Amino acid sequence: MKSESYNQQPNRIIQSENRPIHCFSTDVEDKNIDESVVDSFGEEWQKFSHFSNEEITKVGDMYFDIIDENIINKNTYGIDIGCGTGRWTKYLCDKIGFMEAVDPSQAIFVADKLLKDKENVRLSMASTDNLPFNDETFDFGMSIGVLHHIPNTEQALKDCVKKIKRRGYFYIYLYYNFEDKGIGFKLLFNLANMVRFLVSKLPKVFKKFTCDLIAIFVYMPIVLFGRLCRFLGLRKFAKKLPLSFYQNTSFNIIRNDSLDRFGTSLEQRFSRKDITNMMKNAGLGEIVISDSAPYWHAIGKKM
Ligand SMILES: C[S@@+](CC[C@H](N)C(=O)[O-])C[C@H]1O[C@@H](n2cnc3c(N)ncnc32)[C@H](O)[C@@H]1O
Missing domain, CATH: 3.40.50.150 (Vaccinia Virus protein VP39)
Structure with missing residues (x-):
């Protein structure tokens, strides 16, 4: 073709x-x-x-x-x-x-x-x-x-x-937009959105560094907890956790998505x-x- x-x-x-x-x-x-x-x-x-x-x-x-x-x-x-x-x-x-x-x-x-x-x-x-x-x-x-x-x-x-x-x-x-999630999820999202508003305005190097820190200290603990739940056979519970998508992905994808989510000024x-x-x-x-x-x-x- x-x-x-x-x-x-x-x-x-x-x-x-x-x-x-x-x-x-x-x-x-x-x-x-x-x-x-x-x-x-x-x-x-x-x-x-x-x-x-x-x-x-x-x-x-x-x-x-x-x-x-x-x-x-x-x-x-x-x-x-x-x-x-x-x-x-x-x-x-x-x-x-x-x-x-x-x-x-x-x-x-x-x-x-x-x-x-x-x-x-x-x-x-x-x-x-x-x-x-x-x-x-x-x-x-x-x-x-x-x-x-x-x-x-x-x-x-x-x-x-x-x-x-x-x-x-x-x-x-x-x-x-987390329409099917509870108030906790929505609060977490609003907090993340405020962080995004600030981080996306940082100069390039600081932005990347901050997003890496978010990947390590915010994403990873939640993702690792989800992986532990899966390991213990609690798959349904693990699926309901925030960031459950990343339970199956590499750290490289997590770092990339952290920069994507927190480093971008326009997101709807x-x-x-x-x-x-x-x-x-x-x-x-x-x-x-x-x-x-x-x-x-x-x-x-x-x-
Ligand atoms: C989050 S990335 C997704 C890239 C790719 N689809 C992926 O999933 O790996 C968003 C992409 O949209 C592109 N983009 C932004 N504004 C656009 C526009 N007006 N038209 C087409 N692409 C645009 C960006 O340059 C960027 O590469």
Whole structure:
């Protein structure tokens, strides 16, 4: 399977280590991007550029539990919007026909390295508000942990879904707002949010250092307690603990996510109902929201 042509001329083409990267301006009329968030991710991903195949497979299996061969197969033309390091493109690219991996930040150069031997992937620098493809081009699209960092999440989702063919699928992972959790959880979240507000404003080096401390002294004790509960056979209880997703992941993922959560100035959160409504408004139906972590990840079919 081959890629389609772009629907506009790139502003520039950068020859990266393994392939040329076409760059498309975010300088559009209806800008829907937070440049400081994009810069911060560019830095973050250059620091967290290494993910082992085992790590990608283990965590990817959790993200993609709601995707089967009817959705992704060798005839599927896909797009990963806000691909970051390209780790989820890497997870899917042996199962898919061709994947366009798109990100507006410097992370795209990290993706070039991670995906160096993948021939069915093309990388482009672009954002949701200026995706350089015709409408209804793709059989499958995904945006993992991206749209909640964009000022108008609902509009960004609409812009992404526009690029999907009728009867194609779109997959998202958006932060949840703890709607089904008790008051303790919510208080903890509000406290974490205040910390995020302060930490995200720190100069780069201090920000990274503080997020590492949070990973070691906040995440790890809770995660280790959860792992102990699992070891003792208390799986159901362990699943209900905060940060239960990380009971199955490496410290590298925890450090990375700590920087992601506490180092990013713009973050929005959504309930299951909000996500269903936004997906419907974007033209998706047959919506499936996984009951498993990470919350919430969902897929819908373009009607
Ligand atoms: C938390 S990272 C997720 C990266 C990747 N999907 C993953 O899960 O590993 C969020 C990504 O969204 C990208 N991003 C931020 N604003 C964007 C926008 N307006 N359009 C597309 N991507 C954007 C960032 O550059 C960053 O790489």
